[in-house]
Each structure stands twice: as structure tokens, then as C-alpha cells.
Amino acid sequence: MPKLGMEPIRKEALVKATIVEIGRTGNLDVTVSQIARRAGMSSALAHHYFGSKEEMFVSAMRHILTLYGAEVRGALATAATPEQRVQAVLQASFSPGNFRREAVSAWLNFWIMAQTMPGARRLLAIYQRRLRSNLLAGLRPLVGARGETVADGLSALIDGLYLREALKHGPPDGRAAVSMARAYLESALKEEER
Amino acid sequence: MPKLGMEPIRKEALVKATIVEIGRTGNLDVTVSQIARRAGMSSALAHHYFGSKEEMFVSAMRHILTLYGAEVRGALATAATPEQRVQAVLQASFSPGNFRREAVSAWLNFWIMAQTMPGARRLLAIYQRRLRSNLLAGLRPLVGARGETVADGLSALIDGLYLREALKHGPPDGRAAVSMARAYLESALKEEER
DNA sequence: GGTTTTGTTGATTGACGAGTCAATAAACTT
DNA sequence: AAGTTTATTGACTCGTCAATCAACAAAACC
Numbered sequence: 001m002p003k004l005g006m007e008p009i010r011k012e013a014l015v016k017a018t019i020v021e022i023g024r025t026g027n028l029d030v031t032v033s034q035i036a037r038r039a040g041m042s043s044a045l046a047h048h049y050f051g052s053k054e055e056m057f058v059s060a061m062r063h064i065l066t067l068y069g070a071e072v073r074g075a076l077a078t079a080a081t082p083e084q085r086v087q088a089v090l091q092a093s094f095s096p097g098n099f100r101r102e103a104v105s106a107w108l109n110f111w112i113m114a115q116t117m118p119g120a121r122r123l124l125a126i127y128q129r130r131l132r133s134n135l136l137a138g139l140r141p142l143v144g145a146r147g148e149t150v151a152d153g154l155s156a157l158i159d160g161l162y163l164r165e166a167l168k169h170g171p172p173d174g175r176a177a178v179s180m181a182r183a184y185l186e187s188a189l190k191e192e193e194r
Numbered sequence: 195m196p197k198l199g200m201e202p203i204r205k206e207a208l209v210k211a212t213i214v215e216i217g218r219t220g221n222l223d224v225t226v227s228q229i230a231r232r233a234g235m236s237s238a239l240a241h242h243y244f245g246s247k248e249e250m251f252v253s254a255m256r257h258i259l260t261l262y263g264a265e266v267r268g269a270l271a272t273a274a275t276p277e278q279r280v281q282a283v284l285q286a287s288f289s290p291g292n293f294r295r296e297a298v299s300a301w302l303n304f305w306i307m308a309q310t311m312p313g314a315r316r317l318l319a320i321y322q323r324r325l326r327s328n329l330l331a332g333l334r335p336l337v338g339a340r341g342e343t344v345a346d347g348l349s350a351l352i353d354g355l356y357l358r359e360a361l362k363h364g365p366p367d368g369r370a371a372v373s374m375a376r377a378y379l380e381s382a383l384k385e386e387e388r
Numbered sequence: 389g390g391t392t393t394t395g396t397t398g399a400t401t402g403a404c405g406a407g408t409c410a411a412t413a414a415a416c417t418t
Numbered sequence: 419a420a421g422t423t424t425a426t427t428g429a430c431t432c433g434t435c436a437a438t439c440a441a442c443a444a445a446a447c448c
Contacts, residue, residue, distance in 0.1 A: 004445060006395060026309040028221065031435060042397050047437060105309065112302050114361050115220040124361065153374050157347070160354025167308050167318065180347050187381035198415065200425060225405060236427050241407060 010049050011059070013039040018060040023102030028057065028109050057109075058119040064106045065127055071095055072134060085138030086154075089131070090181050093158050094165070094174035104166040131155055143192050150188045157184055204243050205253070207233040212254040217296030222251065222303050251303075252313040258300045259321055265289055266328060279332030280348075283325070284375050287352050288359070288368035298360040325349055337386050344382045351378055 017039035021030040032053050036046040050056045075088035097103060113120035132151050139147035139154075161180055165172035211233035215224040226247050230240040244250045269282035291297060307314035326345050333341035333348075355374055359366035 004394065010395090027306050032437085033435075043436085044397055044399095044438085045395075048396080051437095053436070108302075108306050108309065111357065111361060112221050112306060115299065115302065121363075125363070128358075149374075149377070153351070153378060156354035156358050156374065157351050157378075158354065159357050160350035160352065163305065163353050163357070164322075164350050167305060169315075169319070180343075180350065183343070184347060184351075184378065184381075187378075187385050191381050191384065198424065204425090226407085227405075237406085238408085238427055238429095239425075242426080245407095247406070 007049060010039070010041065010045065013041070014046055014049060014056060015059050015063045018056045019064065019102045019106055022057075022060065022109060023100070023105045026105050026108075028112070032056070054117060054119070057113060058117065058123065061106060061110045061113070061120060061123055064103060064110075065123060068092070068098065068127075069130065071097070072130075076134070079138075082138045082141040086135060086142075086185060087178075087182070089134050089138070090158070090178045093131075093162065094177040094181075096174060098162070099166060099172040099174060107162070107166070128155065131158070142189060146188075146192070150185075153188070154181065154184060157181055201243060204233070204235065204239065207235070208240055208243065208250060209254050209257045212250045213258065213296045213300055216251075216254065216303060217294070217299045220299050220302075222306070226250070248311060248313070251307060252311065252317065255300060255304045255307070255314060255317055258297060258304075259317060262286070262292065262321075263324065265291070266324075270328070273332075276332045276335040280329060280336075280379060281372075281376070283328050283332070284352070284372045287325075287356065288371040288375075290368060292356070293360060293366040293368060301356070301360070322349065325352070336383060340382075340386070344379075347382075348375065348378060351375055 014035060017035045018030070020038060021034050022028065024030075031043075032046050033043040035056065036043040039046070046056070050059065071092040072089055075092040076085060079085045079088045098107075110120060110124065114124040115121075132155055135151040135154055136147050139150050143150055158181060161177040165174065165177050208229060211229045212224070214232060215228050216222065218224075225237075226240050227237040229250060230237040233240070240250070244253065265286040266283055269286040270279060273279040273282045292301075304314060304318065308318040309315075326349055329345040329348055330341050333344050337344055352375060355371040359368065359371050
């Protein structure tokens with residue numbers, strides 16, 4: 001009894017299943033059959049909706065980035081001052097959801113994919129541009145033209161802190177990462193006043 | 195005509211071949227046969243010297259870390275002041291060799307491995323401790339007890355800057371990474387004088 | 389009512405791969 | 419010279435997997 005309009009439903013299920021499976025194994029050694037089984041369908045159907053496994057991976061990462069983007073926008077919505085804008089980006093970046101096993105594995109493997117898969121590389125560039133511009137919107141009122149440099153440094157620090165917290169033994173501490181990044185920011189701000 | 199004492203020679207060849215192959219594919223989808231062929235021997239021999247492919251991967255990463263460690267020590271040898279010690283670590287971390295494709299792939303996949311492979315996780319912990327203590331040795335004379343925090347931040351910034359430069363489109367710019375990290379350091383130092 | 393579109397899968401293809409093993413051969417030991 | 423250790427590989431086992439295809443079913447279209 002084939003119901004029509006299944007495509008978006010199936011695709012979403014596959015994307016979520018892909019993320020779960022990558023989180024389970026920690027790497028991209030995930031078979032289409034595993035993904036399809038977890039999504040409740042045959043592997044042939046998975047191949048029907050996504051042309052290849054690679055497309056599943058890229059779509060999975062796009063989904064992660066969509067969630068992250070929504071989180072950032074949500075946090076930005078309540079930000080009134082430039083400082084609060086930057087703070088909002090930091091909090092969204094180090095939210096508990098981003099430290100779930102699935103999210104961590106997705107990010108680490110995303111970097112691997114970005115080396116060789118054009119689709120993943122494009123996605124990464126988009127993420128980096130958005131992060132930079134979100135930071136810049138808050139930073140420019142605070143440090144003017146130096147905002148560019150500070151945004152680059154803060155971007156890198158965010159990635160580095162994330163990596164460390166994610167790979168640390170024991171539960172990651174997003175709050176510690178936020179305050180570390182804030183310390184960087186405040187140093188940069190004081191720098192402003194000569 | 196089996197010459198004796200081949201073990202270290204074969205192992206070294208396999209380790210180097212592993213690194214090259216990981217750099218070539220960008221990921222861990224590398225077969226033992228590919229590695230063995232590049233190292234000029236049969237896959238059976240590779241299995242003979244390393245029990246499993248996983249051990250080859252971990253040994254390959256150990257080799258990368260050994261090279262990096264030597265580079266750091268070499269740079270530290272000529273450092274006379276605390277500032278120079280920190281600067282030495284930065285320069286070694288962002289040296290051109292660390293941005294070769296093989297090194298980049300090795301690092302990215304190392305992080306993947308660290309999630310699930312105990313051997314890799316141990317290695318990563320060793321690297322992080324060494325980096326921290328090398329930084330701390332230079333930082334403590336400069337900022338005293340605050341050195342711990344600065345070292346943690348600088349460590350994360352180093353990883354983050356490395357990641358960005360490595361995944362950037364176009365040739366990585368180690369010098370830019372060094373000066374970005376230096377800026378962080380100098381901000382932190384000025385912080386000291388209230 | 390027949391045709392097209394959409395959903396779905398079992399079966400198959402055509403490969404590849406990690407790890408084992410038996411066998412060969414040279415060197416070293418006693 | 420007989421026995422042991424080290425080096426080496428071809429062949430094999432047992433398993434996997436991405437992608438395709440033919441075929442079936444139901445809804446929509448005309």
C-alpha cells in the first residue's frame with residue numbers, strides 16, 4: 001500500500017539514521033544496509049532516494065548544520081547588545097546538543113570528507129562564512145576594523161575548543177569552552193583601549 | 195635470500211607507506227594490500243609484522259608525533275627566553291611539514307581514531323600533555339599561575355588554527371597561523387599588567 | 389479502464405578485503 | 419648435520435558491500 005509523498009519522509013529518516021550510525025561507529029565505515037535498516041526500509045530504497053552513499057553523508061552533515069544554524073539564530077534572537085551577539089554564537093556553538101556522540105562523530109568525519117568530497121567542502125565553506133559573519137556582526141561595533149582578525153581568531157578558537165572538549169576523556173564541558181572563548185574576547189576588547 | 199634483521203626495516207617501510215596511502219585517499223579506506231605494495235612486500239608480510247591494520251594506523255600516527263616532537267625539541271634548543279620558548283612551539287606546530295597532505299590526513303584521521311581506538315586515544319593524550327607542558331614552561335615565567343589557563347587556550351587555538359589552515363582552499367599559510375597565535379599570547383600578556 | 393507515476397524490495401552482480409596458513413628458503417645455533 | 423629461528427609469499431577462507439535490476443503494487447491521471 002504505497003502512500004504517496006513518501007520521498008521527504010524517507011529522506012529525513014535516512015538522514016537521521018545516517019547520523020545515528022556514524023555516531024555509533026565513530027567513522028564512515030557504515031553500510032547502506034545498516035542505515036536503511038535503522039531507517040526501516042530496504043537498502044535498495046535508500047539507493048533509490050539518494051544516488052549514492054556519499055550523498056547520504058553530505059545530506060546528513062547538511063542536516064547537522066541546519067540544526068546548528070537554527071540554534072544560533074535562536075540565541076541571536078534575544079541578543080540586544082553586540083557583546084550578547086557574540087556570546088549567543090558561543091553558547092550555541094558549545095551547546096550540549098553539539099557534544100552528543102552523533103554530533104561529534106559527524107563533525108570529525110565532516111572534516112575528513114571536506115578533504116576530498118566537493119559537496120562536503122562547499123558545506124564547510126558555508127559554515128565557516130556564516131560563523132565568521134555572525135561573529136563579525138557583534139565584533140565590528142566593539143573593535144571596528146580589527147573585527148576581521150578577532151573573528152578569525154575566535155573562529156579558530158571555537159573549532160579548537162570544540163575538538164578538545166569532544167575528544168576529552170570524560171564528559172565534555174561546554175560551559176568551560178564558552179568561558180575560555182569569552183576570555184579571549186575580553187582580552188581582545190581590552191586591547192582596543194590601547 | 196632472507197637477510198636477518200629485516201623487522202625494523204620492514205616496519206619502518208610499512209609505517210611510511212601507511213602515511214602515504216592515508217594521505218593519498220584522505221581517509222582510512224586503505225587496504226593492507228595497498229600499503230604492502232607501496233612498501234614493496236606482500237600483504238601477508240605486513241600482517242606478519244603488524245598484527246592488524248589498526249596497529250599499522252596507530253604506529254603511523256606515532257611516527258608522525260615523533261617527527262613533530264623532534265621538530266619541537268629542535269626549535270626549543272635555540273630558545274633563550276620564555277617568549278622564545280612559546281614562539282618555538284608555535285613555529286614547530288605550524289611548520290610546512292605539518293601541512294603536507296599526508297600529515298594533514300594523518301591528523302584528521304587520528305582524531306577519528308581517538309574516538310574509538312584505545313591506542314590512538316592514549317597517543318592523543320600524550321601529545322596534548324606534551325604540548326601543554328611545553329607551553330607551560332614558557333608561560334609560567336611570564337604569567338605565573340595564570341599559565342595553566344593560557345596554555346589551555348593556546349593549545350586549543352593551535353589545534354583550531356591548524357584545522358582551518360589545513361582545510362582551507364588554497365595553500366595553507368603557517369606563518370599566518372603563527373602570528374594569529376602570537377596575537378593571542380600578547381593579549382594574554384598585556385592582561386597581566388592589569 | 390488503461391497508462392503513467394511513485395513506492396518498494398528480493399535477488400543478483402561484480403567486486404574487494406582482512407586475516408590465516410602451509411610451504412619454501414636462507415641463516416644461525418649447537 | 420640436524421634443528422631452530424627469521425623472512426617471505428601464494429593461495430585460500432569467509433565475509434562484506436555498493437549499486438543495479440526486474441518485478442510487483444498502489445495511486446493518480448486521462
